Amino acid sequence: MDTVIQQPQRNQRPGIEDFYMKFRYSYFEVIEKRLWLLGILIAIFVSFGGLAEIVPLFAAAHGVKAAEGVKPYTPLRLAGFETYVKSGCYTCHSQMIRHLGYETQRYGAASSAEESVFDRPMQWGSKRTGPDLARIGGKYSDIWQLEHLKNPRNLVPESNMPNYDWLIDMPINVANVQGAMRAHQKLGAPYTEEEIAKAPQALEGKSQMDALIAYLQGLGVDNVPVERRPQKESQL
Numbered sequence: 001m002d003t004v005i006q007q008p009q010r011n012q013r014p015g016i017e018d019f020y021m022k023f024r025y026s027y028f029e030v031i032e033k034r035l036w037l038l039g040i041l042i043a044i045f046v047s048f049g050g051l052a053e054i055v056p057l058f059a060a061a062h063g064v065k066a067a068e069g070v071k072p073y074t075p076l077r078l079a080g081f082e083t084y085v086k087s088g089c090y091t092c093h094s095q096m097i098r099h100l101g102y103e104t105q106r107y108g109a110a111s112s113a114e115e116s117v118f119d120r121p122m123q124w125g126s127k128r129t130g131p132d133l134a135r136i137g138g139k140y141s142d143i144w145q146l147e148h149l150k151n152p153r154n155l156v157p158e159s160n161m162p163n164y165d166w167l168i169d170m171p172i173n174v175a176n177v178q179g180a181m182r183a184h185q186k187l188g189a190p191y192t193e194e195e196i197a198k199a200p201q202a203l204e205g206k207s208q209m210d211a212l213i214a215y216l217q218g219l220g221v222d223n224v225p226v227e228r229r230p231q232k233e234s235q236l
């Protein structure tokens with residue numbers, strides 16, 4: 001037996017809603033039929049949304065200060081930072097632990113903005129071919145770091161990290177480090193003239209490899225507030 005589907009009867013007389021829709025639509029039609037106008041308006045509204053998100057962050061960034069007890073990089077660690085940047089370590093390693101359970105369980109406490117106030121340029125990144133390095137300091141011994149940097153496959157056979165053995169023979173350019181200290185000083189890092197003058201002594205006989213290892217060993221240690229610093233095994 002055929003079933004007859006009853007169509008709901010619609011009141012054909014235009015109601016107040018129809019009039020309202022048509023009236024509103026005529027405005028929208030002006031935009032919808034002119035692609036250039038639609039494009040311009042989209043650009044305006046999207047940038048308004050962007051500005052509303054970005055401007056408060058810019059303002060907040062200027063208020064970020066180093067935590068109590070956190071000092072700018074020592075000359076050796078600053079040289080290591082420069083080596084880290086120029087060797088392109090950031091192309092595979094991030095230095096920012098997000099507030100997500102699986103990140104904090106793997107790497108440790110989530111990163112905060114104050115930890116990287118002395119990093120210029122900042123090394124947060126998002127590319128993780130290798131693990132995050134924000135809390136790498138103290139995880140391994142200096143010898144482990146050296147062997148790993150010389151040839152990562154000596155310690156981690158499946159690693160695809162490049163060898164950095166040549167850094168052992170690379171001397172540190174002392175004048176560059178002093179110049180960097182001065183530049184940081186201009187940007188607000190509290191280096192004293194004495195510290196800058198003493199930099200050559202601190203760098204004597206050190207290679208870029210030594211500097212890089214010193215830099216890595218302080219990550220997540222020297223740049224966090226004293227009470228949050230991980231305890232060394234000898235202190236436990």
Ligand code: HEC
Pocket residue numbers: 083084087088089090091092093129130131133136139152153156158159160161162164212216
């Ligand atoms: C091509 C990508 C790549 C580059 C460039 C790279 N790494 Fe790695 N790195 C990795 C990978 C992958 C691992 C994990 C395997 C391993 O431990 O070797 C790793 C691991 C590490 C680890 C051990 C992390 C841990 O928690 O076990 C350290 C430390 C490290 N890298 C430092 C550096 C430094 C310093 C540089 C720059 C001089 C650098 N890496 C450049 C890919 C890279």
